[in-house]
Amino acid sequence: MSGVAQWPELAWSDWADTADTLHMWTQIVGKTRLALTPLQNHWWNVPLYVTARGLGTSAMDYEDDVLDIEFDFVAHELHLRMSSGANQTMKLRPRSVADFYAEYLGCLKELGVAVKIDPMPCELAKPIRFDLDTEHASYDPDYAHRFWQVLAHAEKVFRAWGTAFLGKVSPVHFFWGSFDLAVTRFSGRPAPPRPGADSIQREAYSHEVISAGFWPGNGGYGTAAFYCYAAPVPDGLADAKIRPDGAGWDKALGEFVFKYNVVRALASPEKAVMDFLESSYSAAADVARWDRAALERR
Numbered sequence: 001m002s003g004v005a006q007w008p009e010l011a012w013s014d015w016a017d018t019a020d021t022l023h024m025w026t027q028i029v030g031k032t033r034l035a036l037t038p039l040q041n042h043w044w045n046v047p048l049y050v051t052a053r054g055l056g057t058s059a060m061d062y063e064d065d066v067l068d069i070e071f072d073f074v075a076h077e078l079h080l081r082m083s084s085g086a087n088q089t090m091k092l093r094p095r096s097v098a099d100f101y102a103e104y105l106g107c108l109k110e111l112g113v114a115v116k117i118d119p120m121p122c123e124l125a126k127p128i129r130f131d132l133d134t135e136h137a138s139y140d141p142d143y144a145h146r147f148w149q150v151l152a153h154a155e156k157v158f159r160a161w162g163t164a165f166l167g168k169v170s171p172v173h174f175f176w177g178s179f180d181l182a183v184t185r186f187s188g189r190p191a192p193p194r195p196g197a198d199s200i201q202r203e204a205y206s207h208e209v210i211s212a213g214f215w216p217g218n219g220g221y222g223t224a225a226f227y228c229y230a231a232p233v234p235d236g237l238a239d240a241k242i243r244p245d246g247a248g249w250d251k252a253l254g255e256f257v258f259k260y261n262v263v264r265a266l267a268s269p270e271k272a273v274m275d276f277l278e279s280s281y282s283a284a285a286d287v288a289r290w291d292r293a294a295l296e297r298r
Contacts, residue, residue: 007153007264008146010224012217015143019216021136022144023179024097024121028104028130029057029069029078030176031117036060036067042184042204047173050155050181054148055174059083062113073148076141080107087111092144097133122200123177125219147216150224150260151181154214157270158183161212161277167295182213185281187290191232205231210284212277214260221253226263226273228280229255230288240283243275256280 012019030048037045037060048055048071056070066083071092078090088107090100101119108115121127128135151174158172158181168186175182177200187208194205212228215221230237238249244266247258258276266272285292 006149007269008149009264010143010146010150010216010260012222012224015140015147016218017136017138018140018143019147019179019218021097021138022147023176023218024130024133024136025078025092025100026055026071026174026176026179027121028097028101028117029071032069032108032115033057033060035115035117036062042170042206043200044170044173047171047175049171049173050148050151055151067111067113073141073144076139076144078104080111082111092139092141094137094139096135096137097128098131099137101130101133150214150216153269154181154226154273157273157277158212161274164297165295166297178215179218180213180215182211184209184211185295187285187288187295194232208232208288208290210281210288210290212281224260226258226260226276227253227255228277228284229253230284234284234288237284237287240287242279242283244272244279247276247280256283 026048030046033048034046039045049058051070053075054071054073057068060067068081070079070081072079073092076092078092080088080090088110090103090107119130121130155172162169162172162183165185167188170182170184172181172183174180189208191205191208194201197205208231210228210230212226214226215224217223217225233254238251240249242248242256246262247256249255250257256276258273263269263272
């Protein structure tokens with residue numbers, strides 16, 4: 001299977017071990033970006049981005065040089081590249097997180113990059129320090145490639161969806177903490193404080209948002225899905241009807257969900273996902289009384 005010609009099967013049970021390991025690897029690289037970039041609103045300085053071959057950091061300034069790091073899910077390599085021409089490459093293969101972390105730090109040292117990375121993973125129920133994690137050690141190249149294919153398809157639809165919105169909107173980016181691809185629209189109004197929110201949530205949800213994305217099923221959900229949620233959640237949103245058939249409100253998650261196995265079985269997955277994005281956003285924006293006339297291109 002090559003390129004991104006089709007929406008591949010991505011059953012969580014078939015690649016859960018690989019996904020959990022890859023999640024930790026992306027956190028290691030993502031924490032490098034966190035350490036090397038200044039804070040932007042809503043943590044927009046920390047995500048990874050879909051590339052022509054995988055996921056990458058984009059350019060990061062380091063002293064008088066520039067560094068970028070990219071997961072290549074076609075050749076199954078991790079590339080660390082300096083604008084000066086220096087580079088290091090790691091093979092993506094079955095190996096523990098601890099082993100990956102040790103080699104990764106060695107590559108940064110070879111490049112002359114000194115960066116302090118917090119070795120404790122975030123947004124996990126039972127985190128294991130990177131340098132001690134020998135539990136997660138799987139890598140199936142076929143499923144890593146499939147995952148990238150889905151992200152590439154999803155990003156294409158998310159970008160097309162964004163053209164009709166005139167308000168503040170995030171880039172389409174991959175959050176390595178939650179391991180999902182997301183894009184977020186803003187009403188322009190501050191949000192009330194979230195009860196019990198930590199510093200990450202306070203920064204992420206400082207303003208009213210409607211966010212959509214793709215999630216492979218980690219964290220106990222067990223199946224890949226597209227999602228859309230509003231924060232804060234307006235009263236009555238759970239009762240809204242959305243399109244297409246097969247998409248709807250997930251009471252446990254408190255958001256709209258369109259499962260990936262349903263999407264890929266349709267004649268046009270792209271049109272179905274776009275319909276889901278448009279209808280779920282419209283439902284949330286209407287219930288939350290956003291000023292749609294000012295925020296949308298007519």
